[in-house]
Amino acid sequence: xxxxxxxxxxxxxxxxxxxxxxxxxxxxxxxxxxxxxxxxxxxxxxxxxxxxxxxxxxxxxxxxxxxxxxxxxxxxxxxxxxxxxxxxxxxxxxxxxxxxxxxxxxxxxxxxxxxxxxxxxxxxxxxxxxxxxxxxxxxxxxxxxxxxxxxxxxxxxxxxxxxxxxxxxxxxxxxxxxxxxxxxxxxxxxxxxxxxxxxxxxxxxxxxxxxxxxxxxxxxxxxxxxxxxxxxxxxxxxxxxxxxxxxxxxxxxxxxxxxxxxxxxxxxxxxxxxxxxxxxxxxxxxxxxxxxxxxxxxxxx
Amino acid sequence: xxxxxxxxxxxxxxxxxxxxxxxxxxxxxxxxxxxxxxxxxxxxxxxxxxxxxxxxxxxxxxxxxxxxxxxxxxxxxxxxxxxxxxxxxxxxxxxxxxxxxxxxxxxxxxxxxxxxxxxxxxxxxxxxxxxxxxxxxxxxxxxxxxxxxxxxxxxxxxxxxxxxxxxxxxxxxxxxxxxxxxxxxxxxxxxxxxxxxxxxxxxxxxxxxxxxxxxxxxxxxxxxxxxxxxxxxxxxxxxxxxxxxxxxxxxxxxxxxxxxxxxxxxxxxxxxxxxxxxxxxxxxxxxxxxxxxxxxxxxxx
Numbered sequence: 157x158x159x160x161x162x163x164x165x166x167x168x169x170x171x172x173x174x175x176x177x178x179x180x181x182x183x184x185x186x187x188x189x190x191x192x193x194x195x196x197x198x199x200x201x202x203x204x205x206x207x208x209x210x211x212x213x214x215x216x217x218x219x220x221x222x223x224x225x226x227x228x229x230x231x232x233x234x235x236x237x238x239x240x241x242x243x244x245x246x247x248x249x250x251x252x253x254x255x256x257x258x259x260x261x262x263x264x265x266x267x268x269x270x271x272x273x274x275x276x277x278x279x280x281x282x283x284x285x286x287x288x289x290x291x292x293x294x295x296x297x298x299x300x301x302x303x304x305x306x307x308x309x310x311x312x313x314x315x316x317x318x319x320x321x322x323x324x325x326x327x328x329x330x331x332x333x334x335x336x337x338x339x340x341x342x343x344x345x346x347x348x349x350x351x352x353x354x355x356x357x358x359x360x361x362x363x364x365x366x367x368x369x370x371x372x373x374x375x376x377x378x379x380x381x382x383x384x385x386x387x388x389x390x391x392x393x394x395x396x397x398x399x400x401x402x403x404x405x406x407x408x409x410x411x412x413x414x415x416x417x418x419x420x421x422x423x424x425x426x427x428x429x430x431x432x433x434x435x436x437x438x439x440x441x442x443x444x445x446x447x448x449x450x451x452x453x454x455x456x457x
Numbered sequence: 458x459x460x461x462x463x464x465x466x467x468x469x470x471x472x473x474x475x476x477x478x479x480x481x482x483x484x485x486x487x488x489x490x491x492x493x494x495x496x497x498x499x500x501x502x503x504x505x506x507x508x509x510x511x512x513x514x515x516x517x518x519x520x521x522x523x524x525x526x527x528x529x530x531x532x533x534x535x536x537x538x539x540x541x542x543x544x545x546x547x548x549x550x551x552x553x554x555x556x557x558x559x560x561x562x563x564x565x566x567x568x569x570x571x572x573x574x575x576x577x578x579x580x581x582x583x584x585x586x587x588x589x590x591x592x593x594x595x596x597x598x599x600x601x602x603x604x605x606x607x608x609x610x611x612x613x614x615x616x617x618x619x620x621x622x623x624x625x626x627x628x629x630x631x632x633x634x635x636x637x638x639x640x641x642x643x644x645x646x647x648x649x650x651x652x653x654x655x656x657x658x659x660x661x662x663x664x665x666x667x668x669x670x671x672x673x674x675x676x677x678x679x680x681x682x683x684x685x686x687x688x689x690x691x692x693x694x695x696x697x698x699x700x701x702x703x704x705x706x707x708x709x710x711x712x713x714x715x716x717x718x719x720x721x722x723x724x725x726x727x728x729x730x731x732x733x734x735x736x737x738x739x740x741x742x743x744x745x746x747x748x749x750x751x752x753x754x755x756x757x758x
Contacts, residue, residue: 272627278611278670279625306750310579318613318622324580326573328755369579448749449607454629 158200159273160455161265164446165194165250166257166302167334168411169378172358173346174314179291180284183314184298185362186411187325187374189419190306191332191443193249195261198455199269203240210243213252213262225263228289233270233277242270249441253339255413260299263290268452279304283317294343307447308371310362327371327445331420333399333407333428335440337392338414345387345412353385371405375419378408392416398435402427459501460574461756462566465747466495466551467558467603468635469712470679473659474647475615480592481585484615485599486663487712488626488675490720491607492633492744494550496562499756500570504541511544514553514563526564529590534571534578543571550742554640556714561600564591569753580605584618595644608748609672611663628672628746631720634700634708634729636741638693639715646688646713654686673706676720680707693717699736703728 171186209230211223220227230244244266250256263286271282287300298320302309305322313321345351361377379396382388388396388409395416399407407418420428425442432440472487510531512524521528531545545567551557564587572583588601599621603610606623614622646652662678680697683689689697689710696717700708708719721729726743733741 268627275627275671278667279608279627280613280622281624281670307580312581312619318624321581321619323582323619326569326576326580326753366579369582370576452627 157273158198158455159269160453161197161269161272162451163195163197163261163265163303164190164192164306164450165261165334166190166299167255167332167417168298168302169374169408170358170361170381171298171311171411172355173297173351179288180316180319181314182291182297183301183311183316183320185311185314186298186358187308187310187362187365187378188302189308189332190303190446191334192446193441193443194256194303194446195249195258195265196247197262197265197269198245199266199273200243200245201240201273205239207239208241209234210241212243212245214247215245225259225289225293225295226266228293229263229266229285230270232285232289233267233274233282235274235276238274250334251336253341253413254336255340255410255415256334256336257296257299257303259295260286260290260303263295264300264303264450268450272452280318287316296342303450306449308374308445310365310369312362312366325369325371325374329422330371330445331422331425332443332445333418333420333440334410334443335395335416335432335437336413337395337416340413342412350385350387357381357384371419375405375408379406382409382411387411395435395437398431399428402431458574459499459756460570461754462498462570462573463752464496464498464562464566464604465491465493465607465751466562466635467491467600468556468633468718469599469603470675470709471659471662471682472599472612472712473656474598474652480589481617481620482615483592483598484588484602484612484617484621486612486615487599487659488609488611488663488666488679489603490609490633491604491747492635493747494742494744495557495604495747496550496559496566497548498563498566498570499546500567500574501544501546502541502574506540508540509542510535511542513544513546515548516546526560526590526594526596527567529594530564530567530586531571533586533590534568534575534583536575536577539575551635552637554642554714555637556641556711556716557635557637558597558600558604560596561587561591561604564596565601565604565751569751573753581619588617597643604751607750609675609746611666611670613663613667626670626672626675630723631672631746632723632726633744633746634719634721634741635711635744636696636717636733636738637714638696638717641714643713651686651688658682658685672720676706676709679709683710683712688712696736696738699732700729703732
């Protein structure tokens with residue numbers, strides 16, 4: 157049987173972390189947007205004599221040490237009594253490490269597809285397994301719960317799915333420009349000195365967004381957060397400023413990746429693309445906002 | 458500007474109430490299913506000199522005393538400084554009072570469409586307004602939060618959206634047969650002697666469903682609940698038994714309406730329709746399970 161799960165890419169606009177020794181209580185506060193591109197996970201299950209789990213990223217098999225989160229999720233959800241082969245094929249629309257939630261997408265997609273197949277977990281139970289392995293392995297804190305909700309989301313209480321609380325902002329006709337430019341280690345940033353600024357600016361941004369919950373306000377607060385924390389600087393800041401010249405709302409930095417994003421009205425797409433062309437940036441996507449729950453179901457190809 | 462919201466009809470399979478003087482903490486535990494038919498709310502807003510709110514059900518204007526919940530929701534969400542006419546047109550695919558969540562659908566649709574229009578509330582804030590007016594006016598306890606989540610849902614912690622917790626059960630290829638047969642007053646049943654049985658049987662059913670979270674198990678537990686509480690009897694029980702003769706899973710009673718529902722595999726639709734024809738029951742629907750969030754957006758007709 158083949159089962160497919162689609163998990164949206166998730167861009168964090170601003171955030172502050174909540175560390176906790178209990179992974180169910182660890183998470184993040186903040187806001188972000190889910191995209192109609194992201195991670196597809198296809199799970200194949202065949203009964204047999206021995207147990208094997210295989211994980212592949214974009215068609216290439218990966219060893220356990222390079223995919224601890226996915227192997228951990230699979231081992232926890234596959235029932236003890238099961239004997240056979242489980243293959244987990246993960247396909248990513250965005251490059252890894254650039255801030256689009258691939259790690260959480262792979263973890264959540266694996267969890268949902270396996271729970272759907274074995275019928276042994278609810279949606280929240282499966283998502284909690286994904287969240288816990290993300291947190292324990294330093295993959296991320298808030299992507300899983302954000303991806304589970306879709307849309308333009310606000311994490312107003314940190315924690316695992318079913319414990320944290322996610323709210324949504326209403327939006328109308330926006331596209332999302334996503335420009336992945338380089339990798340950034342979430343883990344190193346969360347350990348560095350910038351964390352105090354992130355705590356202060358992130359909390360302030362969330363309070364202000366709750367006072368006036370609009371996509372426009374989110375983008376202004378995101379850019380403030382990115383500049384005041386000092387995370388957005390150098391080449392990235394220059395690109396953001398070039399985009400600002402032709403867009404109504406400020407662009408900002410993807411938290412956390414060396415990547416830029418912006419909300420575009422349909423009539424702004426052409427000029428945004430023009431700016432990127434002038435900068436010789438070829439790798440970008442114009443996405444829709446994904447305002448649904450993740451999709452899980454039998455896959456017939 | 459016209460804004461439309463679609464809210465799925467919601468059938469409760471089994472439940473037990475949580476009464477609380479704070480409407481944010483009142484709600485219900487239980488399980489149920491959301492349908493791809495339900496309530497469409499179209500809101501029209503025109504600025505003017507004076508404030509008027511008009512509510513209409515299925516095209517017919519209704520006075521405040523017949524639509525306290527919708528008027529209450531509208532008054533709370535329309536900003537104080539607004540001057541003009543607000544029309545709230547609610548269209549129901551199922552008859553009122555038959556257990557399909559029309560009251561909550563109207564309240565939630567009104568709240569979401571107005572919050573979308575005025576951009577002054579988040580999704581959860583708007584849904585909490587709908588929940589509070591439902592609870593205060595005895596419209597229902599758990600429909601709003603269930604409709605907000607979609608799919609086959611389990612209310613595992615009672616309360617308003619953002620406070621209560623809703624989980625989901627994975628399902629594959631099922632249709633929902635919905636047979637509305639008559640009205641039933643939720644309020645009177647919740648005040649009657651049957652409430653003790655509902656508490657006991659509802660809690661037991663939810664525990665058992667969490668142990669084995671499948672749609673098949675939900676239907677067996679729903680039928681047990683309906684019979685053991687004594688709510689399913691007489692003509693309704695006879696109809697359920699007739700349907701059982703041709704279906705793999707037990708049918709059950711909609712909580713709370715004089716209505717029957719069943720999960721059908723595609724190959725069971727014809728025989729279920731045959732049974733209803735034999736019983737001369739003409740008013741029924743074969744629906745899809747609605748596994749999305751409510752839809753809200755500008756309406757262009």
